Structure formats: structure tokens, C-alpha cells
Amino acid sequence: MCRMLLYKGNQPIQLAHLLTKPAHSIINQSFDSRLRLDTRRPINGDGFGVGWYESEPDPELGAAPCIFTSVTPAWNNMNLIRLADKIKSPLVFAHVRASTAGSVSESNCHPWQYGRLMFMHNGNVADFHLIKRKVQESLTDEIFLTVNGNTDSEWAFAVFLSQLKTPLQAEPFCHSVLKEAMLKTIAKLNAWGKEAGITEASMMNFAVTDGVSVVCSRYISSRTLEAASLYFSSGTRFESYKPGHYRMIKADKREDIVVIASEPLTFEKADWLTIPTNTLVVITSKLNVLMYPIVDEYHNPTPTGRAPEQANVAVVQGEGRGDGARDQRHREVVFVEDHRVIPTVPAVDSPRPDKGQSTMGHSESAARDAPARALASTAPLMVA
Structure with missing residues (x-):
């Protein structure tokens, strides 16, 4: 099971603050992931x-993104460390891979790019070899020829592209167009799987962006199982308060940063909320964050009834002594994948509020303080 991370902000961020410097950065997750459903690898x-x-x-x-990939382990690539120290960007996708399909090659490394679009995936399309021919037959020649690798993930991106009328357009897409294309992609993959008699659940945590807006899914084709982990954090600044330790600062009610990650990057549990299973997250060009339940045959209106496939406790150690031992002066941080989630309903875009009038502070505060039964409800919420 892979790990992925995306950042969108009003201001560019140094890539090192996401990729290498946090003690539980996505690079460290490449050898020390704690919330994976697949414990075999x-x-x-x-x-x-x-x-x-x-x-x-x-x-x-x-307008196309720049993408750097490598088959070397992320923790052992000096070029990545050098680049992360020298590059800033307002929109970043990052991915570390544990292959479930396809060979270990650069063409199979996420993310992928087509025109101004960029796409990555955490999970797997179950028994993909049984529907691969159907997937390929559904594509135009132009999109079929863009696939260079042999992963289920890249073919899923091709399916996504085929849902767009003009996937190579120069101007940004409306976020609602990307949202509908994502929903159609999930529906088509599910339909082909059903036709092929596949009973294993597919895990489809997809993320796509056109450089302006972002659409991300946390999804599993099951009414009873939890999807692969996915967390949400937002604020005004993402900063380090001591080496390796970061926190999300909320200086006011306006949100200038949104981070979505397979695992929390910080040791501050209050910084992160769990994205509900079978939910679509949309980050608009104005940094409004909208969450929609994916209402299909696998929709479960009582998400707390879902069962995880493994123990949902993850331990991340704090600083230790130089000899590797620990003593009482050094803390141990425990991440518990609890069921505090952001409730979701179909939301309607609204203009970005003036400074000091964002709905984020009130909505998120209410979500954190409400009892668990309220958090599992579908009370209206727009995270803006």
C-alpha cells in the first residue's frame, strides 16, 4: 500500500517542509508507515x-507540472533531498510506492501528467487483470497511447482522462468538471469489476489536479470495510517549532493552506481530521474545501459501522537518546485512528468569505467538539 501527500496553499512552500524535514514526513513513511491496511509489505x-x-x-x-520520479527508495535519494531544499511551489503532489501491480520502473511511479493534469493513487483496483481489456477498449487511441507503464493506477488515470471532453485544454478546468470525471471513473471501474465477477474490494484513493483546483477520493468498494487512511489539515501556516516537529498554525479564521495525507505529518493530533470513507474532497481555486459523500451501492450512511482491516493504532516515537534508548524525558506520541471525521453532504460553492468571516473555524471547531454520534452524521458542512 502506497503513501501519498498533497499540498495546496496561497503561498508556495519549500518542498523540504513536506517531504524531508518533518519527523513523520512522507519520506520517513516510506520505511516507517504506521497506518497501512496492507501489513504484508x-x-x-x-x-x-x-x-x-x-x-x-x-x-x-x-502550465504542465514538473515531475521527478525515481525507482530508488525515497529515503536513499540525495537528489530528492537537494531538490526539496531548493524548490518552492503552491501545489505539490508526493507519492512513495509499494507495488501491487506493475514492475518497479520509473514509468510506474506516481504521479503521472497529461497536459496540465496530474494524478496519483493509493490502493489497488482489485483483480485488475480481469478488467484490463475492458479498460483499454473504452479509451480513445490518443489516450490509450499515453500509458507508458503497466499499473492499474495509470490505467485508472487513462479512464479519468476519457471522462473529460477536452483533457488537453490549455485553460484550467472547473473543479466541478474534475469532480464529475472522478465519480464517473470510480463508477466505471466498479461496473467492469462487477461484470467480471470480482468480489474483492477495490481501494481507490485517487488525487487529481489541474494546477488550480484539486479533487481527491477516499474510497473502497465495500459497505463494511474502511478505505485506506486519509487525513485532512488546514490553517494559516505550517511551521516547525523544533527540529522534526511541525504544527499547523491557525492565526485567524481564514485558511491559507490545505494538506491531505495518507498519514499525519505532525505530532499534533488536533491538527488532523479523518476524511470519511467513500468521500470526495474538492479544493477549489479559492481554497474552499468541499466534501461530498460518494452515494453509490457501497454508500454506508453509518460510517462508524465500518470495520478496519487491522488494528487502528499507530505509534510514532518522539526523540530518543543518541544510543537509541528512551527515558522519561523523551515523549512518545501515539496516533490513534479514531472516528472523528468531518461530516459530509452535497455542498454548494459559495464565494470565499472576507477575512475573519470564514466558515472553517466554526465548522471545524464544531466537528472536533461534537460527540462521536454527531460526527458520524450527515449534517451540512462546507470547509472553507
């Missing part, structure tokens, strides 16, 4: 990828 060492967009539009560079 605890190491995400089958390659990695980082994609980012320029801070300012540049006609010469174009």
Missing part, C-alpha cells in the same frame, strides 16, 4: 515521485 521502497507547479505563470514553461 511494510516498506514503500518501490520508487517515489514528486510533482509541482510553478508559483507564477510562465508562457515559456507552460
Whole structure:
């Protein structure tokens, strides 16, 4: 099971603050992931990828993202460390891979790019070999020829592209267009699986962006199982208060940063909320965050009734002595994958509120303080 991370902010961030410097950064998760459903392969060492967009539009560079991939383990790649220290971007995708399908090669490393679009996946399309022919037959020649690797994830991206009328358009897409294309992609993969008699659940944590807005899913084709972990954090600044330790600062009610990750990057549990299983997250160009339940045959209106596939406790140790031992002066931080979630309903976009009038502070505070039964409800919420 892979690990993935995405960042969108009003201001560019140094990639090192996401990829290498936090004690539980996505690079460290590549060898020390704690919330994986698949415990058979605890190491995400089958390659990695980082994609980012320029801070300012540049006609010469174009609107497509820059993507750096490698088959070396992320924790052992000096070029990644050097680049992360010198690159800033307002929109970043990062992924560390544990292969479930496809060989270990750069062409199979996430994320992938097509025009201005970028896509990555955590999970697997169950028994993909049984529907691969159906997937390929559904594609136009143009999109079929864009697939260079042999993973279920890249073919899922091709299915996504085929849901867009003009996937190579130069201007940004409306976020609602990306949202509908994502829903259609999930529905098509489910339908092909059902036709093939596949009973194993597919885990489809997809993320796509056009450099302006982002659409991300936490999804499993099951009414009873939890999808692969996915967390949400937002605030005004994401900063370090001591080496390796970060926190999300909320200086006011306005949200300038959104981070979505397979595992929390910080030791501050209050920074993170669990995205409910079978939910679509939309980050608009104005940093409004909208969450929609994916209402299909696998929709479960009582998500607390879902069963995880493994123990849902993860321990991340704090600093220790130089000899590797621990004593009482050094803390141990425990991440518990509890069921505090952001309630979801179909939301309608609204103009971004003026400073000091965002709904985020009130909504998120209410979600954190409400009892568990209220958090599992579908009371209206727009995270803005």
C-alpha cells in the first residue's frame, strides 16, 4: 500500500517542509508507515515521485507540472533531498510506492501528467487483470497511447482522462468538471469489476489536479470495510517549532493552506481530521474545501459501522537518546485512528468569505467538539 501527500496553499512552500524535514514526513513513511491496511509489505521502497507547479505563470514553461520520479527508495535519494531544499511551489503532489501491480520502473511511479493534469493513487483496483481489456477498449487511441507503464493506477488515470471532453485544454478546468470525471471513473471501474465477477474490494484513493483546483477520493468498494487512511489539515501556516516537529498554525479564521495525507505529518493530533470513507474532497481555486459523500451501492450512511482491516493504532516515537534508548524525558506520541471525521453532504460553492468571516473555524471547531454520534452524521458542512 502506497503513501501519498498533497499540498495546496496561497503561498508556495519549500518542498523540504513536506517531504524531508518533518519527523513523520512522507519520506520517513516510506520505511516507517504506521497506518497501512496492507501489513504484508511494510516498506514503500518501490520508487517515489514528486510533482509541482510553478508559483507564477510562465508562457515559456507552460502550465504542465514538473515531475521527478525515481525507482530508488525515497529515503536513499540525495537528489530528492537537494531538490526539496531548493524548490518552492503552491501545489505539490508526493507519492512513495509499494507495488501491487506493475514492475518497479520509473514509468510506474506516481504521479503521472497529461497536459496540465496530474494524478496519483493509493490502493489497488482489485483483480485488475480481469478488467484490463475492458479498460483499454473504452479509451480513445490518443489516450490509450499515453500509458507508458503497466499499473492499474495509470490505467485508472487513462479512464479519468476519457471522462473529460477536452483533457488537453490549455485553460484550467472547473473543479466541478474534475469532480464529475472522478465519480464517473470510480463508477466505471466498479461496473467492469462487477461484470467480471470480482468480489474483492477495490481501494481507490485517487488525487487529481489541474494546477488550480484539486479533487481527491477516499474510497473502497465495500459497505463494511474502511478505505485506506486519509487525513485532512488546514490553517494559516505550517511551521516547525523544533527540529522534526511541525504544527499547523491557525492565526485567524481564514485558511491559507490545505494538506491531505495518507498519514499525519505532525505530532499534533488536533491538527488532523479523518476524511470519511467513500468521500470526495474538492479544493477549489479559492481554497474552499468541499466534501461530498460518494452515494453509490457501497454508500454506508453509518460510517462508524465500518470495520478496519487491522488494528487502528499507530505509534510514532518522539526523540530518543543518541544510543537509541528512551527515558522519561523523551515523549512518545501515539496516533490513534479514531472516528472523528468531518461530516459530509452535497455542498454548494459559495464565494470565499472576507477575512475573519470564514466558515472553517466554526465548522471545524464544531466537528472536533461534537460527540462521536454527531460526527458520524450527515449534517451540512462546507470547509472553507
